[in-house]
Amino acid sequence: MRIIVARQSTVTAPDVEREPTDAELDALVLEEPLIAAGLELLDAEIAVLDRMLSELDQRRLRRARRRVLAARRALANQTATTAELGA
Template sequence: MKLIAAVQTAVTDDLADLEPSWYDLHAIELERPLIDAEVDLLDVQISLLDRPVSELGQRRLRRATNKVLAERRKASNRGAAVRAGDAA
C-alpha cells in the first residue's frame, strides 16, 4: 500500500487565525446601526412587494430610506474622521 502525504505546507496552519480580531469585531459594531437600518429597509420593501403602495407604505419606505441614508452619512463621516486622525 502506498502512503499518501501532503507535499506542500498547509495553507491554514493555525485555526486561531480564522477568528476575527478585536479590530474586526469593533468595526462590525461600528457598522451595526447601518446594518440594522438596511435590514429594516429590506423588510419594508419586502412587505410592499405583494400589495399596492398605500400612504402608510410610502411613509414607511421613506422613513426607512432616510434612516439608511443617515446611517451611511454617519459611517462615512466616522471613516473620514478616522482617516484625518491617521494623517495627523
C-alpha cells in the first residue's frame, strides 16, 4: 500500500490559527447594528415562548422586528452606496 502525502507544505495557515483580516473585521463592524437587532428580536421571542402574548409582548415583538428590518435596510443601502462609489 502506498502512502499519499502532500509534496508541498501548506501555503496558508489552517483556519483554526488564522486571524480575521481587516476587511473581515470591517464587515463585522458594518453588520453590528443588524446583529444587535437580531439578538434583541431573539430575546423578545424567547421571552414569550411559554406564555400567551400580552399587548406589551406584541409591541415588543413588533418593535424588534421593525428594528431588524430597519437595520437590514440600512446595511443594504450602505453596501449599495459603497459599491457605487467603488465602481
